[in-house]
Amino acid sequence: MEVIVTRDYDEMSKTAARVVAQVLNLKPNAVLGLATGSTPLGLYRELIRMHREEGLDFSQVTTFNLDEYVGLPRTHPQSYYYFMQENLFKHINVPKQNIYVPSGTTSNYAAFCQWYEQRIRECGGIDLQVLGIGTDGHIAFNEPSSSLGSRTRIKTLARQTIEDNARFFGSPDEVPVYAITMGVGTILEARKIMLLASGRQKAPAVAAAIEGPVTSMITASALQLHRDAMCIIDREAASQLKMLDYYEWVQAKMPNAP
Numbered sequence: 133m134e135v136i137v138t139r140d141y142d143e144m145s146k147t148a149a150r151v152v153a154q155v156l157n158l159k160p161n162a163v164l165g166l167a168t169g170s171t172p173l174g175l176y177r178e179l180i181r182m183h184r185e186e187g188l189d190f191s192q193v194t195t196f197n198l199d200e201y202v203g204l205p206r207t208h209p210q211s212y213y214y215f216m217q218e219n220l221f222k223h224i225n226v227p228k229q230n231i232y233v234p235s236g237t238t239s240n241y242a243a244f245c246q247w248y249e250q251r252i253r254e255c256g257g258i259d260l261q262v263l264g265i266g267t268d269g270h271i272a273f274n275e276p277s278s279s280l281g282s283r284t285r286i287k288t289l290a291r292q293t294i295e296d297n298a299r300f301f302g303s304p305d306e307v308p309v310y311a312i313t314m315g316v317g318t319i320l321e322a323r324k325i326m327l328l329a330s331g332r333q334k335a336p337a338v339a340a341a342i343e344g345p346v347t348s349m350i351t352a353s354a355l356q357l358h359r360d361a362m363c364i365i366d367r368e369a370a371s372q373l374k375m376l377d378y379y380e381w382v383q384a385k386m387p388n389a390p
Protein backbone atom coordinates (compact mmCIF):
# COMPACT_ATOMS: atom_id res chain seq x y z
CA MET A 133 0.00 0.00 0.00
CA GLU A 134 1.25 3.48 -0.77
CA VAL A 135 1.54 5.52 2.44
CA ILE A 136 1.84 9.30 2.19
CA VAL A 137 2.55 11.07 5.46
CA THR A 138 1.65 14.75 5.55
CA ARG A 139 2.57 17.48 8.01
CA ASP A 140 -0.98 18.13 9.15
CA TYR A 141 -4.68 17.93 8.31
CA ASP A 142 -4.46 20.79 5.84
CA GLU A 143 -1.69 19.19 3.81
CA MET A 144 -3.52 15.84 3.93
CA SER A 145 -6.63 17.49 2.50
CA LYS A 146 -4.75 19.29 -0.27
CA THR A 147 -2.82 16.15 -1.25
CA ALA A 148 -6.09 14.21 -1.43
CA ALA A 149 -7.71 16.95 -3.54
CA ARG A 150 -4.82 16.73 -6.01
CA VAL A 151 -5.45 12.99 -6.38
CA VAL A 152 -9.14 13.66 -7.12
CA ALA A 153 -8.19 16.35 -9.64
CA GLN A 154 -5.74 13.97 -11.37
CA VAL A 155 -8.46 11.34 -11.71
CA LEU A 156 -10.91 13.91 -13.15
CA ASN A 157 -8.26 15.22 -15.48
CA LEU A 158 -7.75 11.76 -16.98
CA LYS A 159 -11.45 10.90 -16.88
CA PRO A 160 -13.85 13.87 -16.65
CA ASN A 161 -16.83 11.50 -16.28
CA ALA A 162 -15.26 9.53 -13.41
CA VAL A 163 -17.36 7.82 -10.76
CA LEU A 164 -16.33 8.92 -7.26
CA GLY A 165 -17.08 7.03 -4.06
CA LEU A 166 -17.43 9.50 -1.20
CA ALA A 167 -17.30 9.42 2.59
CA THR A 168 -18.75 11.68 5.28
CA GLY A 169 -17.46 12.50 8.78
CA SER A 170 -14.86 15.01 9.98
CA THR A 171 -11.95 13.61 7.97
CA PRO A 172 -12.94 14.51 4.38
CA LEU A 173 -14.24 18.01 5.25
CA GLY A 174 -10.89 19.63 4.34
CA LEU A 175 -10.76 17.67 1.09
CA TYR A 176 -14.26 18.86 0.18
CA ARG A 177 -13.33 22.47 1.05
CA GLU A 178 -10.30 22.23 -1.22
CA LEU A 179 -12.34 20.69 -4.07
CA ILE A 180 -14.84 23.56 -3.75
CA ARG A 181 -11.96 26.04 -3.91
CA MET A 182 -10.50 24.31 -6.97
CA HIS A 183 -13.93 24.33 -8.62
CA ARG A 184 -14.36 28.08 -7.98
CA GLU A 185 -10.84 29.28 -8.61
CA GLU A 186 -9.35 26.76 -11.01
CA GLY A 187 -12.42 25.55 -12.89
CA LEU A 188 -12.29 21.95 -11.63
CA ASP A 189 -15.31 20.54 -13.43
CA PHE A 190 -17.77 18.02 -11.99
CA SER A 191 -20.40 18.33 -14.71
CA GLN A 192 -19.87 14.74 -15.92
CA VAL A 193 -19.05 13.19 -12.56
CA THR A 194 -21.20 10.60 -10.78
CA THR A 195 -20.93 10.06 -7.02
CA PHE A 196 -21.87 7.22 -4.72
CA ASN A 197 -21.73 7.72 -0.97
CA LEU A 198 -20.63 4.93 1.30
CA ASP A 199 -23.35 4.96 3.90
CA GLU A 200 -26.35 6.52 5.62
CA TYR A 201 -28.00 6.26 9.02
CA VAL A 202 -31.16 4.16 8.99
CA GLY A 203 -34.18 6.22 10.03
CA LEU A 204 -32.84 9.66 9.15
CA PRO A 205 -34.61 11.43 6.26
CA ARG A 206 -32.55 13.47 3.79
CA THR A 207 -33.69 16.66 5.51
CA HIS A 208 -32.25 15.64 8.91
CA PRO A 209 -29.16 17.78 9.65
CA GLN A 210 -27.23 14.67 10.74
CA SER A 211 -28.17 12.58 7.71
CA TYR A 212 -25.28 11.91 5.38
CA TYR A 213 -27.33 13.15 2.43
CA TYR A 214 -27.70 16.52 4.17
CA PHE A 215 -23.99 16.50 5.10
CA MET A 216 -22.95 15.96 1.49
CA GLN A 217 -25.33 18.60 0.22
CA GLU A 218 -24.06 21.20 2.70
CA ASN A 219 -20.36 20.37 2.55
CA LEU A 220 -19.87 19.59 -1.12
CA PHE A 221 -22.68 19.12 -3.60
CA LYS A 222 -24.37 22.50 -3.36
CA HIS A 223 -21.02 24.24 -3.94
CA ILE A 224 -19.93 22.37 -7.08
CA ASN A 225 -21.50 21.54 -10.45
CA VAL A 226 -22.17 17.81 -10.09
CA PRO A 227 -25.59 17.14 -11.69
CA LYS A 228 -28.28 16.26 -9.12
CA GLN A 229 -29.29 13.15 -11.03
CA ASN A 230 -25.70 11.81 -10.80
CA ILE A 231 -25.66 11.87 -6.96
CA TYR A 232 -26.33 8.64 -5.10
CA VAL A 233 -26.51 8.39 -1.30
CA PRO A 234 -27.99 5.25 0.28
CA SER A 235 -31.52 5.81 1.53
CA GLY A 236 -32.10 5.82 5.28
CA THR A 237 -35.86 5.70 4.89
CA THR A 238 -36.67 3.12 2.23
CA SER A 239 -39.47 0.64 2.97
CA ASN A 240 -37.46 -2.25 1.48
CA TYR A 241 -33.79 -2.24 2.46
CA ALA A 242 -32.93 -5.57 0.85
CA ALA A 243 -34.20 -4.38 -2.54
CA PHE A 244 -32.60 -0.97 -2.11
CA CYS A 245 -29.19 -2.48 -1.32
CA GLN A 246 -29.34 -4.65 -4.43
CA TRP A 247 -30.38 -1.68 -6.55
CA TYR A 248 -27.50 0.43 -5.14
CA GLU A 249 -24.95 -2.22 -6.08
CA GLN A 250 -26.53 -2.54 -9.52
CA ARG A 251 -26.42 1.27 -10.08
CA ILE A 252 -22.69 1.27 -9.25
CA ARG A 253 -22.14 -1.45 -11.84
CA GLU A 254 -24.34 0.25 -14.45
CA CYS A 255 -22.37 3.47 -14.01
CA GLY A 256 -19.18 1.55 -14.82
CA GLY A 257 -17.89 0.96 -11.27
CA ILE A 258 -16.16 3.37 -8.91
CA ASP A 259 -12.96 4.96 -10.26
CA LEU A 260 -11.80 6.51 -6.99
CA GLN A 261 -13.13 5.65 -3.55
CA VAL A 262 -12.48 8.10 -0.70
CA LEU A 263 -12.45 6.52 2.76
CA GLY A 264 -12.06 7.59 6.37
CA ILE A 265 -11.29 5.12 9.15
CA GLY A 266 -13.07 4.59 12.46
CA THR A 267 -11.16 4.30 15.73
CA ASP A 268 -12.16 0.61 15.62
CA GLY A 269 -10.61 0.24 12.16
CA HIS A 270 -13.88 0.31 10.22
CA ILE A 271 -14.24 1.55 6.64
CA ALA A 272 -17.71 2.79 5.75
CA PHE A 273 -19.75 1.19 8.56
CA ASN A 274 -18.13 -2.22 8.25
CA GLU A 275 -17.60 -2.80 11.93
CA PRO A 276 -15.12 -5.35 13.33
CA SER A 277 -16.12 -8.91 12.34
CA SER A 278 -17.78 -7.73 9.08
CA SER A 279 -17.15 -10.12 6.22
CA LEU A 280 -14.34 -8.94 3.95
CA GLY A 281 -16.54 -10.04 1.04
CA SER A 282 -19.61 -8.12 2.25
CA ARG A 283 -21.86 -6.11 -0.05
CA THR A 284 -24.19 -3.16 0.61
CA ARG A 285 -26.42 -4.04 3.54
CA ILE A 286 -27.69 -2.93 6.96
CA LYS A 287 -25.15 -3.00 9.79
CA THR A 288 -25.59 -2.48 13.50
CA LEU A 289 -23.14 0.17 14.67
CA ALA A 290 -20.57 -0.76 17.31
CA ARG A 291 -20.85 0.95 20.69
CA GLN A 292 -17.47 2.62 20.06
CA THR A 293 -18.74 4.11 16.78
CA ILE A 294 -21.90 5.36 18.48
CA GLU A 295 -19.78 7.04 21.15
CA ASP A 296 -17.39 8.50 18.55
CA ASN A 297 -20.30 9.92 16.52
CA ALA A 298 -22.24 11.23 19.52
CA ARG A 299 -20.31 14.49 19.03
CA PHE A 300 -22.53 15.25 16.04
CA PHE A 301 -25.73 14.47 17.93
CA GLY A 302 -26.82 15.67 21.38
CA SER A 303 -25.87 12.39 23.12
CA PRO A 304 -25.04 8.74 22.33
CA ASP A 305 -28.76 7.89 22.75
CA GLU A 306 -29.62 10.01 19.74
CA VAL A 307 -27.16 8.26 17.38
CA PRO A 308 -29.03 5.78 15.14
CA VAL A 309 -28.09 2.17 15.89
CA TYR A 310 -28.31 0.94 12.28
CA ALA A 311 -26.73 2.14 9.09
CA ILE A 312 -26.97 1.12 5.44
CA THR A 313 -23.42 0.72 4.18
CA MET A 314 -21.43 -0.44 1.19
CA GLY A 315 -19.66 -3.69 2.04
CA VAL A 316 -15.92 -4.32 2.16
CA GLY A 317 -16.31 -6.36 -1.04
CA THR A 318 -18.09 -3.43 -2.71
CA ILE A 319 -15.31 -1.04 -1.70
CA LEU A 320 -12.54 -3.37 -2.88
CA GLU A 321 -14.00 -3.29 -6.39
CA ALA A 322 -13.16 0.42 -6.77
CA ARG A 323 -10.30 0.93 -9.24
CA LYS A 324 -8.41 3.21 -6.89
CA ILE A 325 -8.84 3.72 -3.15
CA MET A 326 -7.67 6.64 -1.05
CA LEU A 327 -7.96 6.34 2.73
CA LEU A 328 -7.54 9.51 4.77
CA ALA A 329 -6.78 9.74 8.49
CA SER A 330 -5.84 12.55 10.80
CA GLY A 331 -5.12 12.87 14.50
CA ARG A 332 -3.57 10.79 17.26
CA GLN A 333 -6.85 9.04 18.11
CA LYS A 334 -6.66 7.29 14.71
CA ALA A 335 -3.04 6.12 15.12
CA PRO A 336 -3.77 2.61 16.52
CA ALA A 337 -6.38 1.84 13.83
CA VAL A 338 -4.11 3.20 11.08
CA ALA A 339 -1.16 1.07 12.25
CA ALA A 340 -3.35 -2.03 12.44
CA ALA A 341 -4.83 -1.37 9.00
CA ILE A 342 -1.50 -0.77 7.23
CA GLU A 343 0.90 -3.03 9.11
CA GLY A 344 -1.24 -5.57 10.92
CA PRO A 345 -2.63 -8.80 9.53
CA VAL A 346 -5.54 -8.73 7.10
CA THR A 347 -8.47 -9.36 9.39
CA SER A 348 -12.18 -8.74 9.58
CA MET A 349 -11.49 -7.32 13.05
CA ILE A 350 -9.97 -4.25 11.32
CA THR A 351 -11.90 -3.99 8.09
CA ALA A 352 -9.55 -1.28 6.75
CA SER A 353 -6.80 -3.95 6.68
CA ALA A 354 -8.60 -5.44 3.64
CA LEU A 355 -7.10 -2.57 1.62
CA GLN A 356 -3.80 -4.48 1.78
CA LEU A 357 -5.37 -6.81 -0.80
CA HIS A 358 -6.10 -3.97 -3.23
CA ARG A 359 -3.62 -3.28 -6.00
CA ASP A 360 -4.09 0.50 -6.03
CA ALA A 361 -4.81 1.66 -2.49
CA MET A 362 -3.13 4.66 -0.91
CA CYS A 363 -3.28 6.08 2.60
CA ILE A 364 -2.84 9.82 3.02
CA ILE A 365 -2.40 10.42 6.72
CA ASP A 366 -1.04 13.20 8.88
CA ARG A 367 1.92 12.80 11.24
CA GLU A 368 -0.25 12.19 14.29
CA ALA A 369 -2.27 9.45 12.61
CA ALA A 370 1.03 7.94 11.39
CA SER A 371 2.67 8.05 14.82
CA GLN A 372 2.33 4.31 15.58
CA LEU A 373 3.59 3.01 12.24
CA LYS A 374 6.67 0.81 12.62
CA MET A 375 7.80 1.52 9.05
CA LEU A 376 7.30 5.29 9.23
CA ASP A 377 10.93 5.98 8.31
CA TYR A 378 10.58 3.81 5.24
CA TYR A 379 7.38 5.51 4.04
CA GLU A 380 9.04 8.92 4.42
CA TRP A 381 12.15 7.65 2.62
CA VAL A 382 10.00 6.36 -0.27
CA GLN A 383 8.27 9.74 -0.51
CA ALA A 384 11.58 11.61 -0.49
CA LYS A 385 12.93 9.33 -3.24
CA MET A 386 9.91 9.74 -5.54
CA PRO A 387 11.08 10.98 -8.94
CA ASN A 388 8.86 14.07 -8.74
CA ALA A 389 9.48 14.82 -5.04
CA PRO A 390 10.13 18.51 -4.32
Ligand code: F6R
Nearest residue numbers: 167168169170171264265266272
Ligand atom coordinates in the same frame (compact mmCIF):
# COMPACT_ATOMS: atom_id res chain seq x y z
C1 F6R B 1 -18.46 7.89 6.84
C2 F6R B 1 -17.81 6.61 7.03
C3 F6R B 1 -17.03 6.30 8.27
C4 F6R B 1 -16.06 7.39 8.67
C5 F6R B 1 -15.28 7.01 9.93
C6 F6R B 1 -14.38 8.13 10.40
O1 F6R B 1 -19.12 7.95 5.59
O2 F6R B 1 -17.90 5.80 6.18
O3 F6R B 1 -16.33 5.09 8.08
O4 F6R B 1 -15.15 7.60 7.61
O5 F6R B 1 -16.19 6.69 10.94
O6 F6R B 1 -15.15 9.23 10.77
P1 F6R B 1 -14.47 10.63 11.08
O7 F6R B 1 -13.89 11.13 9.80
O8 F6R B 1 -15.62 11.52 11.53
O9 F6R B 1 -13.47 10.40 12.13
